[in-house]
Amino acid sequence: xxxxxxxxxxxxxxxxxxxxxxxxxxxxxxxxxxxxxxxxxxxxxxxxxxxxxxxxxxxxxxxxxxxxxxxxxxxxxxxxxxxxxxxxxxxxxxxxxxxxxxxxxxxxxxxxxxxxxxxxxxxxxxxxxxxxxxxxxxxxxxxxxxxxxxxxxxxxxxxxxxxxxxxxxxxxxxxxxxxxxxxxxxxxxxxxxxxxxxxxxxxxxxxxxxxxxxxxxxxxxxxxxxxxxxxxxxxxxxxxxxxxxxxxxxxxxxxxxxxxxxxxxxxxxxxxxxxxxxxxxxxxxxxxxxxxxxxxxxxxxxxxxxxxxxxxxxxxxxxxxxxxxxxxxxxx
Amino acid sequence: xxxxxxxxxxxxxxxxxxxxxxxxxxxxxxxxxxxxxxxxxxxxxxxxxxxxxxxxxxxxxxxxxxxxxxxxxxxxxxxxxxxxxxxxxxxxxxxxxxxxxxxxxxxxxxxxxxxxxxxxxxxxxxxxxxxxxxxxxxxxxxxxxxxxxxxxxxxxxxxxxxxxxxxxxxxxxxxxxxxxxxxxxxxxxxxxxxxxxxxxxxxxxxxxxxxxxxxxxxxxxxxxxxxxxxxxxxxxxxxxxxxxxxxxxxxxxxxxxxxxxxxxxxxxxxxxxxxxxxxxxxxxxxxxxxxxxxxxxxxxxxxxxxxxxxxxxxxxxxxxxxxxxxxxxxxx
Numbered sequence: 001x002x003x004x005x006x007x008x009x010x011x012x013x014x015x016x017x018x019x020x021x022x023x024x025x026x027x028x029x030x031x032x033x034x035x036x037x038x039x040x041x042x043x044x045x046x047x048x049x050x051x052x053x054x055x056x057x058x059x060x061x062x063x064x065x066x067x068x069x070x071x072x073x074x075x076x077x078x079x080x081x082x083x084x085x086x087x088x089x090x091x092x093x094x095x096x097x098x099x100x101x102x103x104x105x106x107x108x109x110x111x112x113x114x115x116x117x118x119x120x121x122x123x124x125x126x127x128x129x130x131x132x133x134x135x136x137x138x139x140x141x142x143x144x145x146x147x148x149x150x151x152x153x154x155x156x157x158x159x160x161x162x163x164x165x166x167x168x169x170x171x172x173x174x175x176x177x178x179x180x181x182x183x184x185x186x187x188x189x190x191x192x193x194x195x196x197x198x199x200x201x202x203x204x205x206x207x208x209x210x211x212x213x214x215x216x217x218x219x220x221x222x223x224x225x226x227x228x229x230x231x232x233x234x235x236x237x238x239x240x241x242x243x244x245x246x247x248x249x250x251x252x253x254x255x256x257x258x259x260x261x262x263x264x265x266x267x268x269x270x271x272x273x274x275x276x277x278x279x280x281x282x283x284x285x286x287x288x289x290x291x292x293x294x295x296x297x298x299x300x301x302x303x304x305x306x307x308x309x310x311x312x313x314x315x316x317x318x319x320x321x322x323x324x325x326x327x328x329x330x331x332x
Numbered sequence: 333x334x335x336x337x338x339x340x341x342x343x344x345x346x347x348x349x350x351x352x353x354x355x356x357x358x359x360x361x362x363x364x365x366x367x368x369x370x371x372x373x374x375x376x377x378x379x380x381x382x383x384x385x386x387x388x389x390x391x392x393x394x395x396x397x398x399x400x401x402x403x404x405x406x407x408x409x410x411x412x413x414x415x416x417x418x419x420x421x422x423x424x425x426x427x428x429x430x431x432x433x434x435x436x437x438x439x440x441x442x443x444x445x446x447x448x449x450x451x452x453x454x455x456x457x458x459x460x461x462x463x464x465x466x467x468x469x470x471x472x473x474x475x476x477x478x479x480x481x482x483x484x485x486x487x488x489x490x491x492x493x494x495x496x497x498x499x500x501x502x503x504x505x506x507x508x509x510x511x512x513x514x515x516x517x518x519x520x521x522x523x524x525x526x527x528x529x530x531x532x533x534x535x536x537x538x539x540x541x542x543x544x545x546x547x548x549x550x551x552x553x554x555x556x557x558x559x560x561x562x563x564x565x566x567x568x569x570x571x572x573x574x575x576x577x578x579x580x581x582x583x584x585x586x587x588x589x590x591x592x593x594x595x596x597x598x599x600x601x602x603x604x605x606x607x608x609x610x611x612x613x614x615x616x617x618x619x620x621x622x623x624x625x626x627x628x629x630x631x632x633x634x635x636x637x638x639x640x641x642x643x644x645x646x647x648x649x650x651x652x653x654x655x656x657x658x659x660x661x662x663x664x
Contacts, residue, residue: 148494151648159643162480292640299635308624308631309648311491316483316641 002043041107044137058115060096064122070274079294101128110138139304141297151309154300163286163317164197171238175328180236185218244269262326281323334375373439376469390447392428396454402606411626433460442470471636473629483641486632495618495649496529503570507660512568517550576601594658613655
């Protein structure tokens, strides 16, 4: 990791000037401050805040609810904090806005604010910082975004292939052969992974996965109106959904059509959001262990700070059996 | 994690009997000892050795040299020990034999010997314990074997796709378009991953990867006599090899044929074994960070022991530029 001396040498100025520039002293010109900051970023310098007992970590959240115990992000953040804070780190949870991303470069922000590492939750592919993180110098953990080739970045998430495989095997063990799949937007890396994993798992299970039993759209309503009727017409006896919210909507729609769950049709979700226990019937799903995700993120970050460059870290999936799936009801 | 009480309840015997059975007391019958042990394994019980200040971890090695600093396993084991031992664990390094695997079931061995976790290096697909580990109860880390679906097992290794992608991009940046690929046995999970990754990376780079430029065989000599001539005849200007030892043989063979390296042909390896610095010319390759692999294995094991079920952990690859690759020499 670069030091103040490295920055001073690179710019041909004194170490004192570098230090003052980084601390925003008034007797250093704006131009010098800017070039010191740029050089600090280029060389990969991180400053430990003065007189601070702890090192600071930034946990950014966007596109995700996290303030209440029933929100997906709540447990992830708790898992991160309950491992990071006893280890002597201060964790700032920062709601990330588009404006912030336009106002600041990621590395600049981290250095100026004295963060030695970042954990980012919920970034969509169109988020400006996601492009910057492909080349960032700050040790950084991404949840559910997979970036290759930057040794400072670890991608963490659940093993989606394992999860989908578990779901297909489970439904097959209940006698289902016509298994449908409904998905949200395939421009999302995660939904694409799950979609591809479904095709693979069906194929290795000797079952057919083609357009007659699969459908994807960004809008839940379009899934319900354009794809679900086709799956039902093609006599799917079970439908696996890319995520629980979609599964819940499919469940309600099927009930409205007079179908019994699971007697007439089994519905299965993915994620195990807290809602799943309270749907009618309670939703069978694949669990992402949210607290473990947060703990893993801190573990990966500590390894990054110790120069152990983890690239990808996938948690095991877990099948959660509730009441929305049952044995196939063969029509005689 | 199961307790002595759980085992006693399951078998309908006293806790004292269970404890005595596990400690090999003479006044407990062999039959009882056996059923206590089996129940302990079934319930996932691990015993902390009596009066032992530390918990014990077993590091098994097979099919891999590890005793000298120039051996591949040496740094992996060091990386594991330098993180595990300061954390209060005793690490036993155990050469694993076929006989041991026939004599013992993996979980039985771990419980009887008082190990709370295992790290296994170098298991081939035909190793008897690999099948047992698919359902084992002991927290276990596998290097370069990828097992899905058992929450107690973490697979660690380098990101082979990232490494092969780096290699192809690097050779392409030197002007190479006809890039050959030679591989060891494709029944190995790792060599298969690298082989498939080569086809993918070539395709996304707009280059052709087919039988005219690719070859694989378990025997290095067959690679040299059956595949290398085809690659040379088809005017490959660079050859990427699945691992350094093969690359080294290819290099010697090319030199014997009167080809200059890298002027006439670029040769590139994978792994960065210590030998690579001393070949003539020194071998350009993709590094597996061996010490980091060992450290990651311990990190994954600690997470397993804390019930954070990591499934897959991939380290970043790193391009190591030496002298065996150069700009393409276009014939006029």
